Amino acid sequence: MINESTIMTFLMVISVIIVVLLVIIIMLIMQNKGGKKSKKRHKMTTSYHKVNMPNTMKLYLPNAIEKMSKKEVLGITKKVYESYKIFDYKKMDLNELDKKEWHTWQVSFLFMMYKQDQEFFIPNQDAIFHPFLIKASANDMKSFVKGLIKKYENHVDTSLDKDSLCKEYLWSNKDISILFYFLANYKNY
16 A cells, blocks of 8 residues: 555646756747747848939039039039049948048039939949949838938038038048949939
């Protein structure tokens, strides 16, 4: 016959096993819920959000540039581009690209090209532009240009004359690279 202490010991062991099993089951359920939440969170952060094209309707450029014909703006932009190509920005590291070496008068022509809806053809872009631009998505490029337009609106006094605007070195090598790459490709966005 089984004595009372053996039954009590047996019940205690069974109770401990049940408690351990319950703890394991609860832990597994919590892990599954945590995994589902992180998957949902991951889907939300990687969801595709289309960025609209930058708007230049409210962008005011220097009056002298606003009055120029498309042909004049294109001619001057070509000269700015020839200067740009000489520096071979493709090989620079990103810190070097952040140096402010371009003045507002030059950048104004690039904005005017876009404002006039002119595309600027640049062949062999892989040989000209930094890899960060080549790898950038259309959304990234539109966001970059929107930021540059906002910078222009906030920091440029368009009532200044050409000489004054030629002394305003507000624009980095990266800024000018973004604008040229955008002008060469925005019709595809």
